[in-house]
Amino acid sequence: MVTWDDAADWYLEMVRDQTVGFNNLASDIALELIGAHQGRDVLDLGCGEGHIARRLAQGGARVVGVDPVERFIAVAREAEAVEPLGVRYVCASADDLTVLSDDSVDVVLSVLALHHVEDIRTALTEVRRVLRSGGDFVVVIPHPWTDHPDAGWLDEGETSRRTIGAYLAEGRFSEELPPGAPPNRIRHIGWHHRTLGSWLTLVAEAGFTLAEVTEPAGTSPERADHGGPWQATPRFLAFRARG
Numbered sequence: 032m033v034t035w036d037d038a039a040d041w042y043l044e045m046v047r048d049q050t051v052g053f054n055n056l057a058s059d060i061a062l063e064l065i066g067a068h069q070g071r072d073v074l075d076l077g078c079g080e081g082h083i084a085r086r087l088a089q090g091g092a093r094v095v096g097v098d099p100v101e102r103f104i105a106v107a108r109e110a111e112a113v114e115p116l117g118v119r120y121v122c123a124s125a126d127d128l129t130v131l132s133d134d135s136v137d138v139v140l141s142v143l144a145l146h147h148v149e150d151i152r153t154a155l156t157e158v159r160r161v162l163r164s165g166g167d168f169v170v171v172i173p174h175p176w177t178d179h180p181d182a183g184w185l186d187e188g189e190t191s192r193r194t195i196g197a198y199l200a201e202g203r204f205s206e207e208l209p210p211g212a213p214p215n216r217i218r219h220i221g222w223h224h225r226t227l228g229s230w231l232t233l234v235a236e237a238g239f240t241l242a243e244v245t246e247p248a249g250t251s252p253e254r255a256d257h258g259g260p261w262q263a264t265p266r267f268l269a270f271r272a273r274g
Contacts, residue, residue, distance in 0.1 A: 038214040039102040049253040071137040077144020081107030088116035099124040125154035146222040155237035162274040191260035239272035
């Protein structure tokens with residue numbers, strides 16, 4: 032099974048490439064949902080190499096970035112050393128945030144990360160614990176309906192149509208990597224597929240109240256194809272909930 036440690040170098044190269052993936056789009060969506068964040072204490076949960084944490088800090092937030100992959104935290108700290116923004120980076124997992132005290136942040140942000148967490152109930156309980164009363168919990172994940180096992184594209188001449196696979200089959204999935212080949216897709220690492228209904232129920236059970244839900248398409252001005260077939264298809268599920 033391919034791990035994030037195996038794929039760290041590929042991911043770092045991909046996330047820095049403006050023309051690959053949808054990382055900037057996901058970041059933009061998250062920041063729109065957060066709104067004004069100057070002077071707020073923000074936890075970037077699953078911060079990776081820190082590109083969103085840096086944007087938040089540049090906007091005046093006090094940021095803690097948490098990620099379980101040591102390589103990502105090391106690279107984030109290197110960026111902080113080059114351009115000090117006051118971001119604190121900690122190697123920890125979403126289901127164990129003991130590095131943070133109760134009621135210590137105003138916002139918890141998780142962009143393209145929570146679907147990689149196996150023990151999601153414990154993770155959501157931890158988020159609720161560290162979030163101050165009335166604080167915002169902002170999440171962006173691949174849209175469960177359009178990105179799950181067996182979902183794919185069907186070419187129809189000049190257009191493509193998204194096909195739906197085993198949407199109701201929840202659980203961890205990944206695509207097999209040929210022996211000796213380096214990982215070059217998130218699907219090689221895999222994630223935990225949960226239906227839209229499961230996600231919304233889990234958030235409610237953890238004590239959050241949904242304030243805003245959006246299903247943005249994959250339009251991307253940085254890409255030559257502007258997102259290709261994703262332009263008219265929901266790429267992400269994004270929401271803001273109140274603690």
